[in-house]
Amino acid sequence: QVQLVESGGGSVQAGGSLRLSCAASGYTYSNYCMGWFRQAPGKEREGVAAVRTRGGTTYYADSIQGRFTVSLDNANYTLYLQMNSLKPEDTAMYYCAAGRPLCHGLAPYYNVNYWGKGTLVTISS
Secondary structure (H helix, E strand, C coil), rough: EEEEEECCCCEECCCCCCCEEEEEEEHHHHHHHEEEECCCCCCEEEEEEEECCCCEEEEEECCCCEEEEEEECCCCCEEEEEEEECCCCEEEEEEEEEEHHHHCCCCCHHCCCCCCCCEEEEECC
């Protein structure tokens, strides 16, 4: 079955960096696009970044544009999110996602097919 396993979360001070990874397995990799979502306490899950597994087109939320970079290692079926210039408002659980709606941008979370269990990112001021 589809498995998405995140790693790389942690606690850093504002202005710092983190790199999240998501290892994908259990499906034909090129059938789905991938992305990152996040959910802060009391808030709805929101799309952060998405990328096409064919072609590599990327999509970003306005709130992280210019600070975060999403990338794929197609040879190893791994998705990354490089996060720089982190802010306290970036604090959230970050989830890896896979699904065809992500091929067209930051799809609503309820349209996404598959999820990882999440990795916690905490940014202190």
